[in-house]
Amino acid sequence: MANTGVPVKAMRETALYLSGFQKRDLHGLNLAYDGTLTIDRFMHRGRAVRQDLNQWIEANLERHHVDVHHGRATFVDAYTVRVEDETEPRLLEAGVILIATGSTPHRPSTIPFAGPGVYDSDTIQHMERLPRSLAIAGGGTIGCEYACLFKVLGLDEVRIINSGERILPFADSEISTMLREGMESLGVEFHMPDFVERVDATPALTLQLRSGKQLEPEALLVALGRRSNVAALRLENAGVWLDEHGQLLVNEHFQTNVPHIYAAGDVIGGHALASTAMEEARMAMDHAFPFGGRFRLNDITAGLDSTSGVGAFLPIGIWTIPEISMVGETEQGLLAKGVAHTVGRWRYDANPRGMLLAEHWGLLKLLFSLPDEKLRGVHVIGDNACELIAAGLVAMTLGATCSTLIDTCFNYPSLSDLYKYAAYDAMGRIDRGDVYRPWAPAQPPLYPQKTSSRNSSDTP
Numbered sequence: 001m002a003n004t005g006v007p008v009k010a011m012r013e014t015a016l017y018l019s020g021f022q023k024r025d026l027h028g029l030n031l032a033y034d035g036t037l038t039i040d041r042f043m044h045r046g047r048a049v050r051q052d053l054n055q056w057i058e059a060n061l062e063r064h065h066v067d068v069h070h071g072r073a074t075f076v077d078a079y080t081v082r083v084e085d086e087t088e089p090r091l092l093e094a095g096v097i098l099i100a101t102g103s104t105p106h107r108p109s110t111i112p113f114a115g116p117g118v119y120d121s122d123t124i125q126h127m128e129r130l131p132r133s134l135a136i137a138g139g140g141t142i143g144c145e146y147a148c149l150f151k152v153l154g155l156d157e158v159r160i161i162n163s164g165e166r167i168l169p170f171a172d173s174e175i176s177t178m179l180r181e182g183m184e185s186l187g188v189e190f191h192m193p194d195f196v197e198r199v200d201a202t203p204a205l206t207l208q209l210r211s212g213k214q215l216e217p218e219a220l221l222v223a224l225g226r227r228s229n230v231a232a233l234r235l236e237n238a239g240v241w242l243d244e245h246g247q248l249l250v251n252e253h254f255q256t257n258v259p260h261i262y263a264a265g266d267v268i269g270g271h272a273l274a275s276t277a278m279e280e281a282r283m284a285m286d287h288a289f290p291f292g293g294r295f296r297l298n299d300i301t302a303g304l305d306s307t308s309g310v311g312a313f314l315p316i317g318i319w320t321i322p323e324i325s326m327v328g329e330t331e332q333g334l335l336a337k338g339v340a341h342t343v344g345r346w347r348y349d350a351n352p353r354g355m356l357l358a359e360h361w362g363l364l365k366l367l368f369s370l371p372d373e374k375l376r377g378v379h380v381i382g383d384n385a386c387e388l389i390a391a392g393l394v395a396m397t398l399g400a401t402c403s404t405l406i407d408t409c410f411n412y413p414s415l416s417d418l419y420k421y422a423a424y425d426a427m428g429r430i431d432r433g434d435v436y437r438p439w440a441p442a443q444p445p446l447y448p449q450k451t452s453s454r455n456s457s458d459t460p
């Protein structure tokens with residue numbers, strides 16, 4: 001993460017700062033970037049933060065007396081790893097092994113990555129100068145983050161080509177629809193559902209789409225998922241199995257089919273986030289060394305019901321503009337599972353702090369199961385979404401209900417107060433019977449898209 005995600009986040013902060021994006025509407029200023037910066041200067045802050053982070057990680061490893069061997073690791077057998085470095089190979093033996101080799105961008109063979117102007121999510125960080133127009137294949141996390149970043153930086157044209165009907169299909173559909181609207185208002189254009197069928201990189205970049213359209217962007221970013229780094233490991237020497245997609249199989253303790261060999265992070269797939277990777281690795285090592293840690297995960301979760309295990313509540317943060325974050329169930333997930341529930345929403349522009357920020361896109365959406373009124377999902381779009389999620393995440397981990405949030409006193413004026421008002425909104429819906437019950441006769445959708453992002457008129 002320090003080497004991939006952090007520079008992108010730093011670029012985003014720099015882009016927001018340079019463009020005056022956040023302040024523009026408030027103060028009537030327009031500090032638009034004039035396009036004269038090179039990408040190298042633009043990456044300055046990212047490099048500095050990455051260097052600091054890497055130094056901090058190295059110091060931390062040293063402080064914990066961890067021996068670090070730089071080089072490429074391959075399995076010799078189930079207890080021995082060979083490390084090839086610049087000098088001589090070393091053999092390391094261990095009773096417990098954790099595979100955390102991460103992932104690399106998927107590069108479809110049909111795309112000429114050697115051609116000028118063709119990038120993946122790793123190489124785009126080394127682009128020499130900003131293009132005027134950029135096409136992005138893929139409407140997932142990386143594609144959407146880069147699209148917002150480059151549009152805010154002042155590129156004339158940023159287009160996303162996405163094969164699905166929705167960007168970020170794993171997100172709550174109301175939030176991903178709002179995000180698309182937010183991105184469109186920045187000027188990002190969408191071609192979806194559509195597909196990049198052919199790319200010609202010489203003499204100029206030409207994309208042939210399945211719909212028959214042809215695009216001629218100055219640069220192409222391919223963000224079509226990532227692949228686990230397993231090929232070089234020689235897992236067969238350790239007897240570790242992969243599934244038919246080349247994915248490492250692990251159980252709930254992150255053990256592979258060879259019980260003392262664990263795997264965590266991007267290499268096992270899933271949401272491929274640094275936060276999740278660190279938590280998985282911690283849980284894996286907690287299982288491998290049950291009496292080794294001072295703080296035991298099970299101590300924290302002891303006494304919670306079976307649905308509130310820590311692994312069930314891994315948050316997702318996406319640094320698009322507007323930012324989004326989520327944890328737990330989505331509304332479509334609860335509907336698909338036939339879980340009785342209701343929704344509570346509150347918009348930033350009906351919250352004093354949100355008004356100060358003038359955050360037009362902001363919304364907090366809470367999902368409560370019924371009849372227990374437990375918090376099952378938290379979805380945020382808008383400024384500081386990735387921070388604001390934390391209150392909901394802790395509340396869910398501790399088994400909070402709608403009343404817990406109503407009974408909590410939040411700072412004023414603060415975005416956290418959105419939790420209280422979204423909970424009031426949910427309570428109002430429960431009182432009015434505005435809830436989804438799987439056993440009820442078929443009825444029209446409860447929350448039509450056009451009005452869904454508005455707050456209930458039921459103010460407390």
Ligand SMILES: Cc1cc2nc3c(=O)[nH]c(=O)nc-3n(C[C@H](O)[C@H](O)[C@H](O)COP(=O)(O)OP(=O)(O)OC[C@H]3O[C@@H](n4cnc5c(N)ncnc54)[C@H](O)[C@@H]3O)c2cc1C
Pocket residue numbers: 001002004005006008009071072073074100101102103121122142229232233264265266267272273274275276277317319
């Ligand atoms: C552009 C971008 C933006 C992102 N933004 C975010 C974000 O905002 N928030 C977030 O939570 N996540 C983000 N991520 C995802 C995050 O970076 C990854 O989920 C995280 O780094 C995964 O950690 P990991 O330890 O599993 O793998 P990695 O961090 O990839 O580490 C794996 C390491 O293993 C090494 N390795 C591979 N094979 C071998 C081998 N055979 N021998 C020895 N070493 C080997 C690799 O060189 C690498 O150093 C982003 C990713 C990208 C690409």
